[in-house]
Amino acid sequence: MSxxxxxxxRQKIRERANGRCEYCKKPDAVSVYPHHVDHIIPVFHGGDNxxxxxxxxxxxxxxxxxxxxxxxxxxxxxxxxxxxxxxxxWADHFELKAGKIIGKTAIGRVxxxxxxxxxxxxxxxxxxxxxxxxx
Numbered sequence: 001m002s003x004x005x006x007x008x009x010r011q012k013i014r015e016r017a018n019g020r021c022e023y024c025k026k027p028d029a030v031s032v033y034p035h036h037v038d039h040i041i042p043v044f045h046g047g048d049n050x051x052x053x054x055x056x057x058x059x060x061x062x063x064x065x066x067x068x069x070x071x072x073x074x075x076x077x078x079x080x081x082x083x084x085x086x087x088x089x090w091a092d093h094f095e096l097k098a099g100k101i102i103g104k105t106a107i108g109r110v111x112x113x114x115x116x117x118x119x120x121x122x123x124x125x126x127x128x129x130x131x132x133x134x135x
Contacts, residue, residue, distance in 0.1 A: 005037050009051070013037050017056035022085035023065070024101060024117045026058045026125070030134055033059035040084055042067045055085045060122065061115045071114050073106035080106040082114060099127035 005013075014035070019028050021035060028035040038057035041047030044067060057065070070081045083093055093108035094101050100118045103109030112118060129135040 005054075009054075010037055012051065013054050013056050017085075020056070021058035021061050022055040022090075023057055023061040023083060023111065023115055024122065025090070025096075025135075026061075026122075027129070027134065028056070028058070030125075030129060031058055035059070036062045038062045038065065040086065041069060045069055052086050060119070061117070064115045068114055071110040073110050075109060076106050078106045080110055083107055083111040096126075099123045099130065101126075 014028065020026060021028070022038075035056050035058050038055045038061075039047050039049075040053050040055050043049070047053045065082065068082060070079055072079055083090075088107060093103065093105045093111070095104055096102075100123055101112055103112045116122070126135065
């Protein structure tokens with residue numbers, strides 16, 4: 001069952017994220033589908049509805065993340081958590097290169113892979129937004 005949030009809570013989460021997906025940084029103003037309020041730690045994994053456990057996420061990041069909270073990192077053999085927008089600094093785990101978001105750490109790499117952040121459609125959109133100065 002999907003959780004419904006009041007307009008004021010949605011706006012607060014959106015403003016905190018500067019109108020961008022907190023995982024891939026896609027601006028909501030250019031998205032075909034509306035961004036969602038995402039549980040960083042899903043309720044069935046012990047998360048709650050507190051605003052500190054909510055993130056602004058684009059449709060693709062939210063739907064591919066689903067209930068996942070960790071994944072195997074092929075480079076290190078570790079099982080790190082996915083990126084946590086309240087605890088982790090984006091620039092510590094990711095960098096943008098030629099339209100692709102590159103994971104710099106195990107957390108970054110598994111997040112990029114699980115959320116399919118560099119799907120060709122996403123990279124194409126990102127390059128267009130960068131070139132048109134909308135990124």
